Amino acid sequence: MEWVLxxxxxxxxxxxxxxxxxxxxxxxxxxEALSSVDVHLRKRHDLVPNVLALARRFMEHEKELxxxxxxxxxxxxxxxxxxxxxxxxxxxxxxxxxxxALRQLFAVSESYPELRSAETMLEAQKTYREVExxxxxxxxxxxSAVTRLNTAVQIFPGSVIAGMAxxxxxxxxxxEDESMRQPVNAADHI
Amino acid sequence: xxxxxxxxxxxxRAELESRLAELEAERVALFDWxxxxxxxxxxxxxxxxxxxxxxxxxxEDAYFVGIAVLLVALVYAFHRISKLRNxxxxxxxxxxxxxxxxxxxxxxxxxxxxxxxxxxxxxxxDRDNLHDHLSAETASGERLxxxxxxxxxxxxxxxxxxxxxxxxxxxLLLRVDAAETFSDQxxxxxxxxxxxxxxxxxxxxxxxxHLESTRFNETFTVYANDQVEARRLLTPTVMQxxxxxxxxxxxxxxxxxxxxxxxxxxxxxxxxxxxxQIWQKWDAAAFEAMLDDLRYALGAAxxxxxxxxxxxxxxxxxxxxx
Numbered sequence: 001m002e003w004v005l006x007x008x009x010x011x012x013x014x015x016x017x018x019x020x021x022x023x024x025x026x027x028x029x030x031x032e033a034l035s036s037v038d039v040h041l042r043k044r045h046d047l048v049p050n051v052l053a054l055a056r057r058f059m060e061h062e063k064e065l066x067x068x069x070x071x072x073x074x075x076x077x078x079x080x081x082x083x084x085x086x087x088x089x090x091x092x093x094x095x096x097x098x099x100x101a102l103r104q105l106f107a108v109s110e111s112y113p114e115l116r117s118a119e120t121m122l123e124a125q126k127t128y129r130e131v132e133x134x135x136x137x138x139x140x141x142x143x144s145a146v147t148r149l150n151t152a153v154q155i156f157p158g159s160v161i162a163g164m165a166x167x168x169x170x171x172x173x174x175x176e177d178e179s180m181r182q183p184v185n186a187a188d189h190i
Numbered sequence: 191x192x193x194x195x196x197x198x199x200x201x202x203r204a205e206l207e208s209r210l211a212e213l214e215a216e217r218v219a220l221f222d223w224x225x226x227x228x229x230x231x232x233x234x235x236x237x238x239x240x241x242x243x244x245x246x247x248x249x250e251d252a253y254f255v256g257i258a259v260l261l262v263a264l265v266y267a268f269h270r271i272s273k274l275r276n277x278x279x280x281x282x283x284x285x286x287x288x289x290x291x292x293x294x295x296x297x298x299x300x301x302x303x304x305x306x307x308x309x310x311x312x313x314x315x316d317r318d319n320l321h322d323h324l325s326a327e328t329a330s331g332e333r334l335x336x337x338x339x340x341x342x343x344x345x346x347x348x349x350x351x352x353x354x355x356x357x358x359x360x361x362l363l364l365r366v367d368a369a370e371t372f373s374d375q376x377x378x379x380x381x382x383x384x385x386x387x388x389x390x391x392x393x394x395x396x397x398x399x400h401l402e403s404t405r406f407n408e409t410f411t412v413y414a415n416d417q418v419e420a421r422r423l424l425t426p427t428v429m430q431x432x433x434x435x436x437x438x439x440x441x442x443x444x445x446x447x448x449x450x451x452x453x454x455x456x457x458x459x460x461x462x463x464x465x466x467q468i469w470q471k472w473d474a475a476a477f478e479a480m481l482d483d484l485r486y487a488l489g490a491a492x493x494x495x496x497x498x499x500x501x502x503x504x505x506x507x508x509x510x511x512x
Contacts (some may be wrong), residue, residue, distance in 0.1 A: 036418050137422035144400055 019158055023167045026149040030170050031082050033142035037173065040134045041076070041095055047131060048073045048102070051124050055105065058115035062108055069105055072098040089171040096174070102128070139173045146170045197481065202289040206282060206477050213278045214472040220274055221468055224267050235259045275465040282477050283322065283463055290484065291326050298323035298337040306363060309377055311444040311455040313358040315341035320363075322463045324484075328491070333367045336487050338462045361441070361458040362487055365451060366494070372447045374416035376423050378432065380442035381411045403429055409436055423447055423494075431493040438486060445493075454490050462487070 052066055059066065076094040080087040106125060109115050150169040153162040162168070198206070235256050243252040280296045287294035298320035306312050322338040339362070342355035375396060382390055391398055391413070399412040399420040406429045414420035424432075435443050441457030462483040466476050 033417070040418075134418065134422060137420075138418045140402065140421045141417045144402070 016157065016161055019152070019161050020165055022152050023149075023158060023162055023165060026145070026152050027167050027170075030142065030145040030149045033138070033145040034082055034088065034170075037135070037138040037142050040131060040138045043131045044098070044102070044128075044135065045073055045077055047124060047127055048098075050120070051102075051105065051128075054118060054120050054124065055109065055115065058112045058118075059109065062105075065101070065105060065108060069098070069101045072101050085168050085170050092171060092173050099132075142173050146172055198286070198289055202285065206285055207474060209281060209285070210278075210472055210474065210476060213274075213281070216274060217278075217468060217472050220270060224270065228263065228267075231259060231263050271468045275468070278472065278476075279322075279463065279465045282465070283480060286477060286480055286484070287324055292324045293326065295323045296321055298339075301335065301337045301339075301363070302365070303339075303363070305365075305448070305451065306446070306453055306455055309375075309446040309448055309453065310379065311377070311446050311453055312341060314343060315358055316344040317342040317355055324487075328366065330369055332369050334491055335365045337363050339363050340461065359441075359455070359457050360461055361439075362454075362456045362462055362490070364454040364456070364487065364490055366491065368447075368450055368452050370450075372419065372423070372450060374414060374419045375449075376412065376414040376416075376420045376447040378410050378412050378424070378443075378445040380444060381407070381409055387411050399424075401429060402426070403433075406433060409433060409442060428494060435490055435493055438489070443490070452494055454493075456487075456490060 048069060052069060055062070055066060072094065076091070076098045078091075078094070080091045082088060106128070109121065115121055146169075149167075152158045153167060153169050238259070239252040239256045242255055243249050276296065283296075284294050301320050301323060303312070303318060303320075307315075319340040319342075320337045322336075324336040326334050328334050339359065340357060341359040343358045344353045345356050347354050376399075377396070381387065387398070390411075394413060396413040396415040397417075399414050399417055401407060401412060401421070401424060403426070410432065412420055412424065432443065432445070435456075439456050440459035444455040446453040463480050466472055466479075
């Protein structure tokens with residue numbers, strides 16, 4: 001009887017340790033993915049001053065929009081703790097806001113023919129598309145890593161071990177807004 | 191350029207049909223001649239066997255003479271048939287390739303297989319036979335090369351002396367010199383199941399990439415040394431196209447992004463761009479089949495957003511319009 005108990009305890013320890021290893025590995029993976037997202041987001045941040053400097057010359061009536069882009073950039077650049085899911089969520093929300101504002105800025109710039117045809121603006125739009133494509137790829141990597149982490153954290157006995165080890169689920173990096181998830185109606189664009 | 195249902199203009203089609211009619215006449219003549227030759231040889235051989243057997247009393251030697259004559263006749267017939275088929279193929283493929291903006295040569299020796307081999311896109315092989323080298327420029331100025339490959343592996347048999355060769359791959363190899371540079375290496379390989387992947391991935395320096403599509407992950411295993419780069423290249427659209435290509439291919443397509451090149455190995459289980467057999471009629475179906483093979487190959491290039499540049503207008507068309 002004692003032997004059975006001992007084997008069961010040993011088994012529980014082995015499983016517990018294995019799960020702990022998986023949790024820590026997945027958390028590190030998610031943080032590594034978050035760092036790679038940040039690398040590409042930084043490129044987006046670096047793009048903003050050039051676009052704003054150019055936009056200010058032509059878009060005098062869009063002062064509010066330009067100021068909001070500046071404010072959102074500052075907010076997105078604020079330092080945060082990668083280990084704190086709340087702070088990570090705040091950081092990703094700020095980035096979503098900046099992305100939305102930049103999209104709006106480029107959309108509005110279409111109404112300014114001089115700005116639209118300015119070579120620097122064309123160059124900036126091209127770079128913006130490349131940066132966004134890299135961010136999308138990094139976002140997929142991050143979300144994949146977060147899915148693994150959250151699954152390991154939420155399934156029993158992961159929830160217990162994660163609680164003891166201080167590993168918490170991390171937020172997903174969602175798309176900018178709900179409208180981007182909707183299916184596109186081709187008829188609207190023809 | 192995407193190959194439409196009828197990518198050949200009427201002049202090219204008429205030219206091909208006329209040339210094919212000439213080749214068909216040659217085929218019929220050769221086939222008839224071979225049949226006659228076969229009958230004559232059969233008669234002569236039987237007579238020779240009878241003489242050797244009855245006059246010289248050597249029955250075993252008679253069989254030997256018969257078999258030897260039969261073998262020589264078969265080798266000669268095969269040589270004549272393959273010569274005509276290769277000539278027909280070279281002429282038709284050359285004309286089709288020219289019309290579609292490709293450079294074509296029958297012999298594809300020198301096509302760099304080493305890169306494919308190094309990335310593990312091909313099964314282990316000891317002997318290769320490459321032909322039908324097609325090359326063209328894509329719309330974005332990249333060089334696209336395509337060959338039909340037959341790869342064989344050496345094996346030993348207890349029953350037969352000397353090395354035997356077993357075919358391990360029959361299909362197309364595509365190589366695109368990509369304009370964009372890949373900072374890292376991404377491989378899309380056939381999924382080998384949980385155990386196979388674990389064993390195969392054990393000694394790799396790159397790491398597996400788990401993508402969002404379950405169906406894609408069940409069909410392919412992706413290895414990369416940069417997870418973000420892998421996802422940048424394998425967008426949901428590309429993943430969908432990979433699955434479509436897999437559905438059209440006998441073996442699972444193997445794709446590599448490496449050193450500024452895109453490499454695709456497509457095991458079709460049968461050679462491409464072939465003329466029909468000598469006993470089949472050589473009509474328009476012959477070049478339609480070649481066009482189908484080209485459509486398939488360009489479909490594989492389109493997988494990664496590579497379209498061919500529009501071909502230059504033909505000389506005859508230019509002089510005609512002038």
